[in-house]
Structure formats: C-alpha cells, structure tokens
Amino acid sequence: xxxxxxxxxxxxxxxxxxxxxxxxxxxxxxxxxxxxxxxxxxxxxxxxxxxxxxxxxxxxxxxxxxxxxx
Amino acid sequence: xxxxxxxxxxxxxxxxxxxxxxxxxxxxxxxxxxxxxxxxxxxxxxxxxxxxxxxxxxxxxxxxxxxxxxxxxxxxxxxxxxxxxxxxxxxxxxxxxxxxxxxxxxxxxxxxxxxxxxxxxxxxxxxxxxxxxxxxxxxxxxxxxxxxxxxxxxxxxxxxxxxxxxxxxxxxxxxxxxxxxxxxxxxxxxxxx
Numbered sequence: 001x002x003x004x005x006x007x008x009x010x011x012x013x014x015x016x017x018x019x020x021x022x023x024x025x026x027x028x029x030x031x032x033x034x035x036x037x038x039x040x041x042x043x044x045x046x047x048x049x050x051x052x053x054x055x056x057x058x059x060x061x062x063x064x065x066x067x068x069x070x
Numbered sequence: 071x072x073x074x075x076x077x078x079x080x081x082x083x084x085x086x087x088x089x090x091x092x093x094x095x096x097x098x099x100x101x102x103x104x105x106x107x108x109x110x111x112x113x114x115x116x117x118x119x120x121x122x123x124x125x126x127x128x129x130x131x132x133x134x135x136x137x138x139x140x141x142x143x144x145x146x147x148x149x150x151x152x153x154x155x156x157x158x159x160x161x162x163x164x165x166x167x168x169x170x171x172x173x174x175x176x177x178x179x180x181x182x183x184x185x186x187x188x189x190x191x192x193x194x195x196x197x198x199x200x201x202x203x204x205x206x207x208x209x210x211x212x213x214x215x216x217x218x219x220x221x222x223x224x225x226x227x228x229x230x231x232x233x234x235x236x237x238x239x240x241x242x243x244x245x246x247x248x249x250x251x252x253x254x255x256x257x258x259x260x261x262x263x
Contacts, residue, residue: 060242
C-alpha cells in the first residue's frame with residue numbers, strides 16, 4: 001500500500017440509475033454528497049474521502065468507490 | 071451528521087400501521103404520505119420528502135440497518151431499471167384508480183361496504199374488527215379500507231425486499247419516489263444538471 005496516501009479514492013454515482021432517495025446523504029460522514037434537484041446524487045470531489053459508506057447504504061447499488069485518475 | 075427531529079418520523083409510520091388495526095378510519099391520514107411528497111416536488115422541485123421526511127424509508131433503514139434484518143445484498147439489475155420502475159408506478163396507479171372506483175360505487179349506493187383489507191391486490195383479509203360504524207357515509211370507510219390495503223401491501227413488499235436486499239431497497243421502486251423524481255426531472259428540465 002505504498003501509494004495509499006497519494007491515490008485519492010472517491011465515490012462515483014452512476015448518473016442515469018440514481019433514484020435520488022438520499023440514503024447516501026444520510027450516510028456520508030463529511031457531507032460530501034447531496035441530491036441535486038431531486039434528480040440524482042452529486043458528489044463533492046473535494047470533500048469526499050472515499051470511505052464508501054454511501055456505496056454501502058445505496059439501495060440501488062449505483063455508487064462505486066474509484067481511484068481518482070487525476 | 072447531527073440527528074434532526076425529522077429523523078424520528080419512522081415512529082409516525084409505525085403508529086399509522088398499528089392504528090389501522092384498531093380503527094380503519096385512521097387510514098385517511100396516509101394521504102399525507104401521498105400529498106406532501108407531491109407538493110414538495112411540484113413546489114420546490116426536490117425530493118425533500120424522500121431525502122428527509124419519509125418515515126417508511128426510515129423504518130426500513132432502522133429495521134434493516136440497526137436491527138440487522140437485511141442481507142444487504144445488491145438489488146437485481148432489473149428491479150432498478152426504468153421499465154420496471156415506471157411499470158410498477160403505472161400498475162400502482164391503475165390499482166389506485168380501481169380502489170377509488172370501488173369507493174365511488176359504495177358512495178353511489180351501488181355496492182355494499184366490504185370490510186376487508188386486500189393484501190398484494192389478491193388476498194382479502196377480514197378486517198371488520200377495525201370498523202365500529204360511524205356517522206359518516208360507508209363510502210368514507212370503504213376508502214379507508216382501500217387505502218390501508220395500499221399502505222399495508224407496499225409495506226410488506228418493502229419489508230420483503232429489505233430482508234433480501236439493502237434495507238431501503240423499497241426506495242428504488244417506490245411509486246411515490248419514481249413519481250416525484252419524474253416531476254423533478256420535468257420541472258428542472260434545461261437546468262445544468
């Protein structure tokens with residue numbers, strides 16, 4: 001895990017499949033995710049720490065934790 | 071996140087289900103779960119009801135989460151597909167209209183009041199103990215029986231998918247959720263999403 005510190009992990013929402021229920025919002029410990037206009041969840045990439053709690057809570061399982069490419 | 075007062079609305083949902091066993095007329099209160107989400111979606115263009123206030127979602131979250139009554143598996147792909155979600159909404163609405171029609175027939179005097187709760191649109195459970203007669207028209211009670219059937223049926227479906235999949239998997243195919251999301255999409259069309 002040499003690059004564990006440098007590789008930033010963050011949540012990514014599959015856009016078309018999100019039901020905008022807001023379960024992820026309640027699960028997030030750092031308020032990095034919100035529901036945009038009742039359409040879908042949006043992740044604030046600067047705040048997200050990639051903990052994966054939203055992905056675990058998501059009833060539709062449409063959130064993935066990925067390593068940021070940038 | 072700091073706990074808010076509205077995080078305990080599951081108490082109301084549970085109370086609602088219990089009250090229906092004692093006096094069916096309480097079923098009318100369920101209309102709140104119908105109109106509030108729609109008013110928020112139409113008025114504000116958000117799913118604030120799902121996101122914050124839905125007591126049923128909280129109840130599933132509590133039972134499946136803290137009480138561990140959920141396998142916490144992924145929901146099958148078809149259950150989160152748009153055809154299924156829209157199809158279930160359409161089915162739900164047709165059944166709802168049929169329920170309204172039955173209510174109308176009682177109001178019109180064409181049929182007698184049926185003191186039954188219909189589960190899963192199929193099974194008719196005798197429910198006469200929860201009706202004690204009233205000064206109101208029997209049609210008022212017929213609507214209550216019908217509406218309580220809708221609420222109990224959807225709760226049972228939600229409990230089943232809660233146990234099989236993620237705690238709040240009902241939210242994926244909840245007709246109210248699908249409807250409010252559709253309203254929000256239509257209302258916010260053209261916004262930079």
